[in-house]
Amino acid sequence: MICPVCNALSPLEVSCPQCGSAAEDEGRWSDWSGPYSPYEPTLFAMENAFPSTAETVCQHAVRCVDCQHPFTADISAWHV
Numbered sequence: 001m002i003c004p005v006c007n008a009l010s011p012l013e014v015s016c017p018q019c020g021s022a023a024e025d026e027g028r029w030s031d032w033s034g035p036y037s038p039y040e041p042t043l044f045a046m047e048n049a050f051p052s053t054a055e056t057v058c059q060h061a062v063r064c065v066d067c068q069h070p071f072t073a074d075i076s077a078w079h080v
């Protein structure tokens with residue numbers, strides 16, 4: 001399974017939940033948070049608890065270019 005957005009195969013196309021403008025990809029949520037983030041100390045434990053979700057969805061951190069609202073988008077991975 002590969003993420004089409006991480007691999008530049010497909011553009012990220014999500015709309016801001018606040019204003020509806022196009023939002024910009026800021027990278028994988030896990031990369032963005034960083035391995036040393038104090039907010040996600042149980043990332044590995046979570047992936048182990050939900051292996052199917054971790055395999056099929058790549059969570060991206062995105063930010064609205066208009067109102068700067070940050071949110072996350074779950075990108076469905078492609079089967080190759």
Ligand SMILES: [Zn+2]
Pocket residue numbers: 003004005006007028058059060075
């Ligand atoms: Zn991705």
Ligand SMILES: [Zn+2]
Pocket residue numbers: 016017018019020021064065066067068069
């Ligand atoms: Zn917005």
